[in-house]
Amino acid sequence: MKTSLASWPSAIRAKLSARAERDVTYHPFAAMVRKELSDHIHSWRTNILILLVGLTCIASIYAVLNGLDRNAELDDSVKNYLFLRLFTATDGTIPSFITFVGFLGPLLGIGMGFDAIQSERGRGTLSRTLAQPVPRDYIINAKFVAALAIVGTLFVAMGLIVMGLGIRMTGILPTPEQFARMFLFLLASVVYVAFWLNLAILFSVRMRSAATSALSGLGLWIFFILFFPILVRLALGALAPPSEYEAAIWQQWLNRLSPNSLFQEATSTLLVPEIRTISGFLTMEQAVGAIPSPLSLGQSLLLVWPQMTALVAGTLICFGISYVGFMRQEIRAR
Template sequence: MGMSKLTGIKFPQWTVILKSFPVLRKSSDENKLHLSPFQVMVQKEIADHIRNWRFLILFAIILLACTGTLFSTLTDSLKTLGSDTSENTFFFLNLFTKSDGTLPSFFVFVGFLGPLFGIGLGFDAISSEQNRGTLSRIMAQPVPRDYILNAKFLAGIIVIGVMLFSLSFLVMGTGLIALGIPPTAEEFLRIIVYTLLSIVYVSFWLNLSILFSVRFRQPATSALTGIAVWLFFTIFYPLIVNLIVKGFEPSKYAAPNAIYIYKKLKFYLVQIMPNELFDEITSAILVPSVRSLGPLTMEQIQGAIPGSLPLAQSVLLVWPQVTGLLALTLLCFLFSYLIFMKREIRSRG
């Protein structure tokens, strides 16, 4: 089909945006750089997320849940603020980890609702474009194919990052207003590191949902598959682990070495769970007194010196978990990238 026949066709959304692609040159009048095609695509994806009711509803749920647990934890922390306890040393970190019992703590809500947010952003990233017929029209433009997938992934990460940083600064700002004293440099850096790792955790579920969106044509199938994986790792896999390790459970008269091997086995079996990796990372970053994550021998316990670890040591403690979470995220993106680049995309009709 020649270009003269295409000029009369009105394409929705993407064609209007793609008209601004032949750029990256300076305007002689305004002396400003125009946006590149990839930047235009990222901006379009971010705008679609923000205007989507699904995003607004999920963000409202997470905001209400985290705000409720924040104020309940803040009220309980202010009651015990005058007492001379070690828990009051890191007041701002306690706002993320402590709870008065009525609601779960802040990081529990993020670990539970964050996957749903990531799945909600990416389950129809590719399938909806293909069902509407806009994917083939995008490919008809002089745009590299990987721009489409990369733009959706980067836009999702930006939206997730803005949301999580907004929640973290909301917690710090509320604590600053209530206490009247800013957080220490150690607390501030720990909160920033925790927020960055939370973005990685939610990005894993975003990549997983994008993978299912590339693999399945129907958005409903992609969404149900992503939720099924989340339910499996949240509910069913811990039950399977308990059934497996129950057969190896030693008696109460067993030797200490046998008990240590049993606990080590249980520890390794749960390391493939993304939510368990995130919980361990959060425990070490937001609770400086945590000095070990796995089981310890008696020699290690006797030689340990009680106290708080510096941030660098806490990061080293959870570096295997951080590496595992990053590896899972990159694997999901790699699989979706390979499938999408090899897929044959045809126009509808």
């Protein structure tokens, strides 16, 4: 009995030393990501934004399913792409799933990133963290990776919920191509939210006040959602293109300066295979001879490749500017 009692402290010391070694060898970047994930999970603001996006999107899906239930018959095109219609269709009372994501996605990204740096600077933890032997870029990289992981998990969960509701209420399984289109739509949604997240982090790096950063992000969101289409119409009226065709081309290219328009074009083409061109205006010569059949997934990807490239480029540009600005900032101890 005395031997067993004497062996207990050494065993405990061995366990503690092994745990300490694991903690020491744990990569600091992974520890920072885990800390940011924990902050987002326990944040009331993030949880409210996620709940808002989730409930509104589920409400739109439920309205679409009820509308399909009330219809006596569905044509073949709706039956063939029923799961894709869950994202784009509407019953006339509640906007579609894709509309909610395009409208509320920026709000989610701005809400998760507008005080990414100011919160650390205000609590005084930024200077204490940089006093440790860790690279400075770990801080901003960890904030972006953690927020992106939360956004990706949210959209994957919503996609699975939509799939489950669709199978439960219709009894129809999605084809592999429909599943791939839904996955690409969710990926485009994550990239779209990541653009606004990086824009909010950029404002957080450049501005000293969290309130100013939040107002700047929300102001840009309102500008692109509400006022940018009005400015495009005013610009077309001032330029007065000589023909209707040229006016449509100018309007299309001006609208593509808005990330919301790029997202709508990309996702609607992915979710509606019947869309054969992104151009909103076709001449009679272009329309003659076109076969009225849905496009394959590869052909739809060729159509939306420029829009997706533009969204990814905008995301990387915003992150690059915020990265350089953060690395050059002088951070003083409080």
